[in-house]
Amino acid sequence: MEWNPALYERYRQLRERPGRDLLNAIPDIDARSAIDLGCGTGYLTRQLADRFADAAVTGLDSDDAMLAKAAATPSRVRWQKADIGDWRPLASVDLVFSNAALHWVPDHPTLFARLAGHLSPDGILAVQMPDNFAAPSHLLLKDLAQQDRWRDALAGALDHGVVLSAADYWRILRPHCRTIDIWHSDYLQVLAGDDPVLAWVSGSALLPVMTHLSVVQAADFTEAYRMALRDAYPRQIDGSTLFPFRRIFILARI
Numbered sequence: 159m160e161w162n163p164a165l166y167e168r169y170r171q172l173r174e175r176p177g178r179d180l181l182n183a184i185p186d187i188d189a190r191s192a193i194d195l196g197c198g199t200g201y202l203t204r205q206l207a208d209r210f211a212d213a214a215v216t217g218l219d220s221d222d223a224m225l226a227k228a229a230a231t232p233s234r235v236r237w238q239k240a241d242i243g244d245w246r247p248l249a250s251v252d253l254v255f256s257n258a259a260l261h262w263v264p265d266h267p268t269l270f271a272r273l274a275g276h277l278s279p280d281g282i283l284a285v286q287m288p289d290n291f292a293a294p295s296h297l298l299l300k301d302l303a304q305q306d307r308w309r310d311a312l313a314g315a316l317d318h319g320v321v322l323s324a325a326d327y328w329r330i331l332r333p334h335c336r337t338i339d340i341w342h343s344d345y346l347q348v349l350a351g352d353d354p355v356l357a358w359v360s361g362s363a364l365l366p367v368m369t370h371l372s373v374v375q376a377a378d379f380t381e382a383y384r385m386a387l388r389d390a391y392p393r394q395i396d397g398s399t400l401f402p403f404r405r406i407f408i409l410a411r412i
Contacts, residue, residue: 169358170201172347176405177202177257179343180286181209183409187282189213189252195242195273196259200228203235206255213252218245243269250278258405261287261321267330274334277412283335289321289342289406294390295359302383303367308375315370327408335410347401354399355387356380 181202189210194203197217207215218238219225229237242256242263254273263269273283290296303312322330324340331338349355356364364383368376391399 168361174201176286176343180257180284180407181205184282184284187252187280191251192253192255193218193251195245195254195256197228198224200231200235202257204233207233207235210253247276250281251276252278252281255284257286258288260285266322270327270330271334274331274410274412281412283410285408287321287406289404291321295355295387296363298383298386298390299363302379308379311370311375312367315366321406324406331410335412337411339409341407343405343407345403345405347403349399349401353384353387355391355401356384358401
């Protein structure tokens, strides 16, 4: 799956806001090392480096285009190409930060226990993930993928990491962490332009679908999805489109 930095950043301010909310929720600690897992184009990683000025900060991502975009802006961040599922630090880390990335990684019970195990004493795990999978945008995507004309091509395309309940994450982290704070935030996103919800998901949730389809299939699927989204998210009287988006936040300290 290849990411498109320009497409992803079309709604940068809206995508960045939950990450900034997570960053602002992290308490002040004497961090000497920090990593941003799934750093993307690096705009939040650079803010992380500004916030924790004494920490050696690494931005990790598996996508070449995203990392190239991140590295194009001068900073003191060290950029690293790697898969989150394979990440194993050589030494414990004071702050593990991840914004809108871990939902792509499978087996969260194993993943979150492992991440907590990589923290140094008094270290912090700070995570934000979309928890919008029961919204029309995602349900319509799954329904279309099950239709006969696309089912075979899309088998397994949407079987990425599943976001668990807040209670599940608490139970996973409790044996490893002395404090755990988990909450949800609902963002009423006001989008402009033609088919803005389609434009939003084209930079994220729709990517694995497009990867599995031929050019003709992708065009047909996108058109069907476009029409379904128009019904699910009608344009408002002022021309804008309301796209509610729910996110889960996890802040744990060992």
